[in-house]
Amino acid sequence: MSDFLDTDTETDQKFARETVVAAGAAGRGAQAEFALSRARRTDSQRADGSRKRPLGRWFRETGWRHLVGVVMIVFSVFPLLFALSASLNPRGTLTGSNALFSVFGLESYARILTSPQIPYTAWFMNTIVIAVVTGVCSVLLGALAAYSFSRMRFTGRRFGLVSIVVIQMFPQMLAVVAIFLLLSTIGDYFPAIGLDSRLGLIMVYLGGALGVQTFLMYGFFNTVPASLDEAAKLDGAGHARIFFTIILRLVVPILAVVGLLSFIGTFNDYVIASVLLIEPENQTLAVGLIKLVSNPRYADWSAFSAGAVMAAIPVVVLFLYLQKYIVGGLTAGAVK
Amino acid sequence: MTTNIDEEVEAESAAPTKRQLRAGRMAEAAGAGAKVLLVKIALLGLLDAFAVYALFVLLTQQQWLYAVIVLVVAVIFNWIYFSRKKLPAKYLAPGILFLAIFQVFTLLYTGYIAMTNYGTGHVGSQEQAVSSLMSSALQRVEDSPTYPLTVVDRLGELSMLVTDPDGNAQLGTTGVPLQDVDATFQDGKAVATDGYTTLEFAEVIARTDEIVELVVPASDDPNDGALRTTDGSNAYLYTSSLEYDEAAGTMTDLNTRTVYSDIGTGAFTAEDGEELLPGWQITVGLDNFVRAFTEEAIRGPLLYVTLWTFVFATVSVASTFFLGLFLAIVFNDVRMRGRKWYRAAMILPYAFPAFLSTLIWAGLMNQSFGFINQVLLGGASIPWLTDPILAKVSVLVVNLWLGFPYMFLVCTGALQAIPEELTEAATVDGAKPWAIFRLIKLPLLLVTVAPLLIASFAFNFNNFIVIYALTNGGPRDPDAPIPVGYTDLLITLVYKVAFTGQNRDYGLAAAFSILIFIVVAVIAIITFRKTKALEDLN
Numbered sequence: 069m070s071d072f073l074d075t076d077t078e079t080d081q082k083f084a085r086e087t088v089v090a091a092g093a094a095g096r097g098a099q100a101e102f103a104l105s106r107a108r109r110t111d112s113q114r115a116d117g118s119r120k121r122p123l124g125r126w127f128r129e130t131g132w133r134h135l136v137g138v139v140m141i142v143f144s145v146f147p148l149l150f151a152l153s154a155s156l157n158p159r160g161t162l163t164g165s166n167a168l169f170s171v172f173g174l175e176s177y178a179r180i181l182t183s184p185q186i187p188y189t190a191w192f193m194n195t196i197v198i199a200v201v202t203g204v205c206s207v208l209l210g211a212l213a214a215y216s217f218s219r220m221r222f223t224g225r226r227f228g229l230v231s232i233v234v235i236q237m238f239p240q241m242l243a244v245v246a247i248f249l250l251l252s253t254i255g256d257y258f259p260a261i262g263l264d265s266r267l268g269l270i271m272v273y274l275g276g277a278l279g280v281q282t283f284l285m286y287g288f289f290n291t292v293p294a295s296l297d298e299a300a301k302l303d304g305a306g307h308a309r310i311f312f313t314i315i316l317r318l319v320v321p322i323l324a325v326v327g328l329l330s331f332i333g334t335f336n337d338y339v340i341a342s343v344l345l346i347e348p349e350n351q352t353l354a355v356g357l358i359k360l361v362s363n364p365r366y367a368d369w370s371a372f373s374a375g376a377v378m379a380a381i382p383v384v385v386l387f388l389y390l391q392k393y394i395v396g397g398l399t400a401g402a403v404k
Numbered sequence: 405m406t407t408n409i410d411e412e413v414e415a416e417s418a419a420p421t422k423r424q425l426r427a428g429r430m431a432e433a434a435g436a437g438a439k440v441l442l443v444k445i446a447l448l449g450l451l452d453a454f455a456v457y458a459l460f461v462l463l464t465q466q467q468w469l470y471a472v473i474v475l476v477v478a479v480i481f482n483w484i485y486f487s488r489k490k491l492p493a494k495y496l497a498p499g500i501l502f503l504a505i506f507q508v509f510t511l512l513y514t515g516y517i518a519m520t521n522y523g524t525g526h527v528g529s530q531e532q533a534v535s536s537l538m539s540s541a542l543q544r545v546e547d548s549p550t551y552p553l554t555v556v557d558r559l560g561e562l563s564m565l566v567t568d569p570d571g572n573a574q575l576g577t578t579g580v581p582l583q584d585v586d587a588t589f590q591d592g593k594a595v596a597t598d599g600y601t602t603l604e605f606a607e608v609i610a611r612t613d614e615i616v617e618l619v620v621p622a623s624d625d626p627n628d629g630a631l632r633t634t635d636g637s638n639a640y641l642y643t644s645s646l647e648y649d650e651a652a653g654t655m656t657d658l659n660t661r662t663v664y665s666d667i668g669t670g671a672f673t674a675e676d677g678e679e680l681l682p683g684w685q686i687t688v689g690l691d692n693f694v695r696a697f698t699e700e701a702i703r704g705p706l707l708y709v710t711l712w713t714f715v716f717a718t719v720s721v722a723s724t725f726f727l728g729l730f731l732a733i734v735f736n737d738v739r740m741r742g743r744k745w746y747r748a749a750m751i752l753p754y755a756f757p758a759f760l761s762t763l764i765w766a767g768l769m770n771q772s773f774g775f776i777n778q779v780l781l782g783g784a785s786i787p788w789l790t791d792p793i794l795a796k797v798s799v800l801v802v803n804l805w806l807g808f809p810y811m812f813l814v815c816t817g818a819l820q821a822i823p824e825e826l827t828e829a830a831t832v833d834g835a836k837p838w839a840i841f842r843l844i845k846l847p848l849l850l851v852t853v854a855p856l857l858i859a860s861f862a863f864n865f866n867n868f869i870v871i872y873a874l875t876n877g878g879p880r881d882p883d884a885p886i887p888v889g890y891t892d893l894l895i896t897l898v899y900k901v902a903f904t905g906q907n908r909d910y911g912l913a914a915a916f917s918i919l920i921f922i923v924v925a926v927i928a929i930i931t932f933r934k935t936k937a938l939e940d941l942n
Contacts, residue, residue: 130740137746140731143805144750150775151764162773209499216495228496235507237928239866241895242921243510245517245902245914250510257461257470275506278499307491308440336758339868339895343903354759358873361763369767376760387755 155373162369176370177378188375190349191356194266195335196382198352202270203331206277207323213282215311218289219297229286236279240272241339247272248343264346272344273334281326288322289315321393328390335383353379448485452478477501511921518914521670521688524907525681530666533684535579537655537672538626538644539619551631551639552593555608555615556600562611564620564631565602566639567594575600576620582631608636646680655680692915705881705888706897706916713893716799717864721857723804728811729849732819733841754809762873765802769874790879792890799891803870807860818852819845858931862924866895886912894920 123131154165158173180188216222217229240247248263251272255262262268292315300310316323335354342355351359357375360366455478462471481501484493520526528536551566556575563577565587573587573594587594596602608615615636622628622641629643647656653666664672664680671683696702731750735743753761768775769788777784788798822845830840871877877892877900886909887900894916902913 130737133734133737133740134742136731136734137742141746141749144753144809147761147764147768147805148752148756150768151760154767162767162770163778165767166773166775166778209502212495213499216492220492220495222492225492233932234928235503237862237931238507238511238921238924240507240510241866241868242898242917242924243507243514244899245910245917246510246513247506248902249517249522249910250506250513257465257467258458271502272506274502275510278503279507282499306440311495332757336869338759338872339899354757354869357763358759361766361873362876373764376764380756380760383757384752384755388751391751391755 151373151376154370155377157370160368160370162367165369165373176368176374179368180371180375180378183371186356186360186371187349188356191351191353192379194345194350195352195354195379198266198270198273198341199331199334202273202334203327205270205274206281206330207327209274209277210282210285210326211316211319211323212311213278214285214289215315217282217286219294229283232278232282236276236283240276241337244339244343247340251344263344264350266345266350269341269344272340273330273337277330281329284326285319285322288319292318324390325393328386328393331386332383444485448482451481514914514917514921517910518692518918519687519689520685520911521683521691522685522911522914523909525679526670526683526685526911528682528684530684533671533682534648534655535626536682537680538646538648539630541645542619542630542632542642543645544632545629545641545643548641551641553633553637553639554593554595555603555611555636556597557603557607558600562603562614562618563600564618564633564639565594565597565600566631567592573597576631578617578619579621581621581623603636612636688911692911693918695912696915696919701883701885702912705884705886708890709888709892709894709897710919712796712891713865716796716803716867716893717861719800720803720807720864720867721861723800724807724811724860725815725853725857727804727808728813729815731808731812732815736816736819750812751809753805754813758806759869759873761806762802762870765805766874769798789875792879795875795879795891799871799874802874803864803867806870807864810860814853814856815849818849821852822848855931855935858927858934862927865893865923865927866920867893868895868899871896872899894923 150165150168153168154162155176156169156172156174157165157167158171158175159165160176180186213232217225251261251263251265251268253262254268255265259265260267261271296314296318297310300314305314335352337352338354338358341352342359345351345355348356353375357372357379361372366372455474458474459471459478462474481497484490484497549569551568554565556563556565561577563575563580564582565573565575565585566582567589568574571592573585573589574582575585575587575597576582585597587597589595603611616632616634618632619642620631620639622630626644626648629641631639632642633639645658647658648654649656655664655672656662657664662674662678664674664678667673668686669679669683670686670688672680674680696706735746766789769777771777771785771787771790774788776788777786787794789795826844826848827840830844835843871891871893875889875891877887877896878889879891880887880889886897887905888897892900898913898916898920901909901916
């Protein structure tokens with residue numbers, strides 16, 4: 069599963085087996101047996117079904133799959149292409165964006181980056197800083213906890229594990245009213261971490277660090293053999309050293325997944341960020357852009373699209389770069 | 405840095421002797437080295453510095469309870485990290501601290517807020533409400549004496565130093581009544597006092613905004629009025645047109661002679677039901693829940709929002725799952741070429757940030773200018789997002805677009821994990837493909853995917869961003885007294901009741917949150933029953 073996008077390289081043996089299934093489907097049992105025995109012989113021979121089969125049969129077997137594929141590509145990619153086209157269109161409005169890729173210019177990008185009313189660059193930086201700090205700290209806090217759950221036996225350990233599983237069922241945004249009032253009280257004494265403070269927002273996000281992610285990591289830590297710890301201990305390494313220099317390096321894939329999930333979660337959060345961050349230049353992309361578009365007087369659709377394209381780039385790149393880890397981690401917990 | 409090995413799993417053999425323990429500690433010290441120790445001391449020092457600062461701030465503001473909490477937390481942290489034992493605690497403490505404050509406490513606090521009337525007009529205590537009411541109704545007393553004024557500053561906070569008609573110097577600031585002080589006089593006017601800096605003329609001009617905001621009570625009794633200034637050189641006595649009777653708990657409007665009394669609703673109320681706002685925050689017990697279930701205007705919207713939330717979550721899970729499963733089957737055929745490209749394209753909606761793609765969809769579906777109406781349907785004017793029924797369909801379509809890649813990934817993984825031998829065996833026994841799929845593959849697939857479907861239901865139940873960014877919950881229900889629309893989910897309703905519009909009602913919003921808690925808790929219980937996840941923990 070880890071090489072999700074590379075399944076084309078599966079061996080022909082598997083292909084042959086599926087031919088068997090197809091043959092069986094047509095009710096030709098004897099042929100199926102023949103094909104099976106042939107499959108065992110032709111391990112390295114690349115069979116090219118589409119060329120050898122007549123067109124009608126090709127369509128019945130694989131052709132229609134391409135049809136489905138094309139439809140799905142249009143459905144999946146069209147809205148994103150539309151945004152790209154609109155962003156490259158120097159004329160602002162939504163109507164003007166309907167003629168796809170008819171004009172080309174980067175003026176919209178310049179407009180959103182330099183507009184005095186829209187602090188886009190501030191939003192961008194805020195989002196990146198908040199999401200990166202939250203991601204890194206979540207990974208660290210979660211890994212520390214997962215390590216102790218995985219490697220140590222102590223009173224309250226099972227209770228701790230169960231509580232984490234139960235608490236993470238309740239998303240933080242359910243308590244958004246309480247979070248708002250809590251931060252407003254904190255802000256009365258410590259404005260640096262109260263309302264309208266990015267640091268305060270990060271701290272709120274870290275409340276969710278010991279959630280589903282710790283659990284993901286706990287499972288992964290358990291797969292690292294304890295004999296490694298023992299060997300290191302015999303060589304005189306302390307627990308901190310074992311954790312930071314041995315275990316953490318072995319679990320990098322799960323750290324990447326957890327960090328990315330946290331990054332994306334923070335990046336997409338509107339509820340808590342919109343309530344806590346008040347001044348426009350303190351806000352994040354999600355808050356800023358949603359408020360921008362929901363303003364009925366704002367009609368510069370191509371500038372918004374340019375902002376959206378630029379905002380999406382870091383997430384999409386990170387996602388595609390780490391996707392083979394993510395796909396593996398996905399089955400361990402629903403995220404989207 | 406030392407540790408105690410016998411707390412760790414591996415050392416379950418015979419209890420180590422004292423010598424072994426000492427040897428272990430020495431080895432530990434040699435292994436960890438001074439660097440780790442330095443980092444640890446630096447971090448703890450930082451923590452303690454913050455704690456001391458926080459204590460100082462809280463103590464000067466006389467917040468004893470908060471100060472005690474900070475102190476206790478700081479002591480516990482020091483104890484954990486300086487102790488030679490408590491190894492698990494060293495790893496758990498930082499995460500638990502955040503979890504306790506921002507997750508557990510806030511959940512409990514939500515429960516408390518649901519039992520109050522907290523909201524616009526009901527913030528703070530009764531005392532604050534009284535002083536705020538009185539100062540909002542301040543009027544200058546006609547022909548009242550002039551108080552020559554010197555504005556003084558201490559640590560950035562401004563105070564009034566006035567000379568009363570008898571020639572005595574008095575000092576006070578907003579919220580702190582006037583008190584006699586020793587002062588330096590010049591021409592019969594107090595101009596300076598110890599511990600305060602007198603503002604120069606230029607500073608008075610620069611800080612005019614702050615100065616005119618000063619309201620200095622004349623005495624402890626709010627009925628005595630307060631001193632205010634308009635120019636920074638003379639202050640005048642203002643009294644309130646409201647009179648507060650503390651014993652009776654009533655407010656009297658001196659102009660109209662209307663008596664407003666405290667009837668236990670968190671605001672001074674006249675006999676005809678007119679309320680003086682701001683009121684104050686009180687505990688109302690289960691009133692918010694009672695309101696939600698009995699008040700017709702709220703019960704109706706709450707009912708259809710709850711129903712729609714369930715429909716939305718169920719249909720979203722079902723549609724994304726079936727499309728994802730269908731695609732997984734379609735693209736699981738090795739004879740097909742270019743599957744890599746199809747898959748890469750279909751993952752894009754998942755990789756793209758959800759709030760951005762939802763906003764783009766909102767543009768596409770715009771009734772007057774959107775691509776779907778203008779180009780695809782040749783200038784039609786279909787109200788995709790503004791018609792109660794169509795908006796629901798649109799929301800579901802967009803959520804299908806957002807959610808199917810995830811199900812596609814998951815189903816592909818689960819399908820590929822099913823051993824081929826099963827299919828082979830069934831084929832040899834003469835089973836048709838549909839039978840193989842329905843009787844063998846689907847049940848096996850469901851075992852893997854069922855917990856994810858439940859999690860997906862829970863996620864969609866609170867899928868705030870799709871609704872908020874696409875329709876903002878609308879079209880708005882014009883009859884409801886709370887801001888609610890036909891595509892609102894419970895979670896967007898909570899948000900809108902608490903944070904939008906003129907009347908913010910935190911209490912009612914928190915009560916709605918509690919309803920979501922209950923649903924989520926039921927889902928959680930079902931999950932744990934079904935998957936036995938909790939039993940497997942060890």
